[in-house]
Amino acid sequence: MPDSLDAERIAEGLLPSLRPQLRKVTVLDETDSTNSELARLKPAERHAHAVLAERQTRGRGRRARHWHSPAGGNVYFSLGWRFPRGDHAFSTLPLVVAIATANALKRTGLEGHGIKWPNDVLVDGKKLAGILVELKSGEGGATAIIGIGINVRMPSGEGEDPKRLIDRPWTDLESHLADEHRPCDRNALAASLLDQLLASLNRFEKSGFDSFRSNWKKWDLLENGETTLELDDRTLTGIARGVSDDGQLVLETGAGEIRTFHAGEVRVFRGIRAF
């Protein structure tokens, strides 16, 4: 593979000021899921450990969905992180991770992308990156496994037609990069992702989601737009009004009523199901 993922190159690509915070980078050819790989490690092995794989056989998405993870040039990435205090608003962590991902993608030369609450990175209404944060609390603290999947160069190889395997509008990074930024260097992208995440996790621990609010507003694709929410038993339409302090989506419904929704309870579409 011309640009195989390489643990050393990723670690060397980190900002020198952040490098001491990362304990380990592991690159695998194949695993079931990089999140599951980290979850199987002893707790002490998880913290500040980044696991990447060229391919996942059981990539997992939010809401028990499958994440299409063929070999050939995407990024499947997970970082373990232990929070010594258990009193953060952890429901906002996926939003913070989405901001870090959007920033890292900007560094590769991508433009015109944004975040669809709670944490999908989209370009032109199509999904380019997804995030799955899994949290375990206990013994006074909490451990997060932060999983990020980025479609960089989706292969269209035999037997694995992504058009058939992904049931939502999707795209990949290289389809949107100008010639001078192509091909994307995945090791540089992974290093940039780690830079952004490490800095963001520090800030989150010190100041919480509040310090990310202005950044969130910058990336939020829904704010002030017509938004449709699919709940288990009904559909609601309103105007999205940003997020609450605990990361819920704020929706102003027709009667001027303000309601908030957890990420787990709804599917979101901009406009009347535009994306």
Ligand code: BTN
């Ligand atoms: C989603 O949008 O539903 C979340 C997708 C998250 C995919 C990433 S790929 C790396 C990590 N390992 C997994 O099994 N899932 C996450």
